[in-house]
Amino acid sequence: MNPRFxxxxxxxxxxxxxxxxxxxxxxxxxxxxxxxxxxxNVYQDATVLHVGKSPVGxxxxxxxxxxxxxxxxxxxxxxxxxxEKKDYPSIDRAQLQAYLLHTNESVDALLVANALFDTxxxxxxxxxxxxxxxxxxxxxxxxxxxxxxxxxxxxxxxxEHDPENAYALYLASSHSFDQxxxxxxxxxxxxxxxxxxxxxxxxxxxxxxxxxxxxxxFSSDVANGLAAVPVFRAPHPAQLLVPYLKELESHYDSLIxxxxxxxxxELAALAIETGxxxxxxxxxxxxxxxxxxxxxASFLEKLDPNLDYQYFPDGVPILRSSVQNQEVQLNELLMxxxxxxxxxxxxQLAHYLDRVKLFGDRAANQWLVAQIQGx
Numbered sequence: 550m551n552p553r554f555x556x557x558x559x560x561x562x563x564x565x566x567x568x569x570x571x572x573x574x575x576x577x578x579x580x581x582x583x584x585x586x587x588x589x590n591v592y593q594d595a596t597v598l599h600v601g602k603s604p605v606g607x608x609x610x611x612x613x614x615x616x617x618x619x620x621x622x623x624x625x626x627x628x629x630x631x632x633e634k635k636d637y638p639s640i641d642r643a644q645l646q647a648y649l650l651h652t653n654e655s656v657d658a659l660l661v662a663n664a665l666f667d668t669x670x671x672x673x674x675x676x677x678x679x680x681x682x683x684x685x686x687x688x689x690x691x692x693x694x695x696x697x698x699x700x701x702x703x704x705x706x707x708x709e710h711d712p713e714n715a716y717a718l719y720l721a722s723s724h725s726f727d728q729x730x731x732x733x734x735x736x737x738x739x740x741x742x743x744x745x746x747x748x749x750x751x752x753x754x755x756x757x758x759x760x761x762x763x764x765x766x767f768s769s770d771v772a773n774g775l776a777a778v779p780v781f782r783a784p785h786p787a788q789l790l791v792p793y794l795k796e797l798e799s800h801y802d803s804l805i806x807x808x809x810x811x812x813x814x815e816l817a818a819l820a821i822e823t824g825x826x827x828x829x830x831x832x833x834x835x836x837x838x839x840x841x842x843x844x845x846a847s848f849l850e851k852l853d854p855n856l857d858y859q860y861f862p863d864g865v866p867i868l869r870s871s872v873q874n875q876e877v878q879l880n881e882l883l884m885x886x887x888x889x890x891x892x893x894x895x896x897q898l899a900h901y902l903d904r905v906k907l908f909g910d911r912a913a914n915q916w917l918v919a920q921i922q923g924x
Contacts (some may be wrong), residue, residue: 609624609628610762612636613636613638614636614640618765618766618767621638621766621767621771622766622768622771623772625768625770625771625898626770626771626773626774626888626895626898626899626902627642627893627895627896627898628771629771629774629775630890630891638775640665640666642666644765645661645662645665645666648661648662648761648764648765649662651764654675654679654763655754656676656679656683656685656686656868657747657756657757657760658678658761659672659673659675659679659680659686659756660672660673660676660678660685660686660689660754660757661754661757661758661761661781663676663689664754664758664780664781665780667780670693670695670696673686673689673690673693673695673696673828674696676689677690677696677786678700682706682710684707684710684711684748685750685754687704687706687707687710688707688716688717688749688783689783690703690732691703691704691707691720691724691850692720692783692784700724701724704717704721704724706719707720708721711746711748713744713746714744714746714747715741715742715744715745715746715747716748716749718737718741718744719737719738719741719787719789719790720737721737722734722735722737722741722790723789723790724739724795726790726793729802731840734793735816735819737826738790738819738823739819741823742819742822742823744861749782749783750783751781751782751783752906754781754782754783755776755777755781755782755906756906757776757781758775758776758777758781759772759773759775759776760772761776761828763777770895770898770899773899773902773903774898774902777902777905787836787840787841788836788840789791789826790865793799794820794844794847795818797816798847798848798851800816800842801813801816801817801820801848801851804816814858814860815860817848817851817852817860818860818861819846820844820845820847820848821844821848821849821861821868823841823844824840824841824842824843824844824845824846824848824878825841825845826841827840827844828841828842828845828872828875829840829841834909834910835879835882835910835911835914836910838875838879838911839876839879842872842875842876845868845872846869846872846873846876847869849865849869849872850869852865853865854866854869856859857897882911882914882915882918885918885922888913888916888918888921888922889917889918889920889921889922890917892921893917893920893921897917897920900916901916901917903914904916904917
């Protein structure tokens with residue numbers, strides 16, 4: 550795999566969310582407590598000091614672990630920017646249980662609980678029992694390693710609910726790869742590439758998490774920032790396929806060695822088409838764009854630039870140049886974002902998060918850069 554693939558993947562994760570230093574991978578849980586046992590309650594009433602702590606001065610001078618909700622609200626979104634993961638507010642399981650009771654175990658509350666305590670399958674299990682046809686529950690089940698037996702059924706139901714959802718098709722393709730059903734995986738990948746609709750329910754999850762943090766007492770803006778942490782945003786389908794893209798390359802190489810040139814070129818065309826659909830901002834996700842560009846670049850490098858291929862009428866050199874230009878543009882946007890975010894006001898950051906929800910990562914990032922650096 551091209552080394553740019555992993556570098557770009559890490560960089561795009563930083564752009565995808567306001568919390569630049571909380572770069573994520575699908576397995577990280579930035580605000581979760583993986584231990585099912587209750588965590589220390591850091592969400593004390595704003596008028597009560599933490600035991601053993603006597604914080605004085607401005608909220609910014611108070612260590613993160615000693616801050617009350619009132620402190621966080623005074624700091625605003627900028628107070629979240631420089632946190633290390635270990636300093637991020639932890640969640641008390643008892644508070645989560647109280648919230649579930651308050652909402653009568655609503656589907657939103659159960660999915661928030663599942664995101665925060667993902668090692669405990671009981672929350673998603675309850676959601677699956679109470680809301681077996683809810684697409685958000687089916688989606689979470691299809692992503693869960695703890696519900697392997699239910700994943701296939703959940704995927705079938707999800708595709709039945711929304712047959713145009715490319716995300717569901719990518720998930721199904723990923724599942725077929727896991728089952729070593731290569732033909733089915735490729736067929737599903739081909740079908741997914743033809744779809745223009747990607748629904749990950751990330752905005753639903755984000756809104757549900759924001760409501761939870763507001764219920765704890767955080768201001769709307771700070772709650773919005775806390776909810777933006779990727780634990781509440783499903784991994785992009787391209788992320789899910791990352792482990793299998795290497796297999797595509799290996800299969801291509803084996804086809805070439807066995808003189809199955811036509812089959813190899815068909816596979817290369819599919820890989821490049823998949824990458825292109827992602828890199829063109831199919832759902833305004835910069836992480837997907839980076840992964841798509843890396844996939845295109847990896848297979849384009851395998852092709853002879855001096856030959857004409859019927860699958861690539863524009864020619865390999867032009868395609869390579871286009872991919873390189875897109876990479877440059879995305880990297881420039883990333884660098885501009887890293888310079889702009891620390892200079893933004895709390896209000897600008899709040900507007901930025903709202904724009905991510907409404908218009909996607911790219912449009913929101915371009916807006917914030919223009920606000921700070923000018924058009």
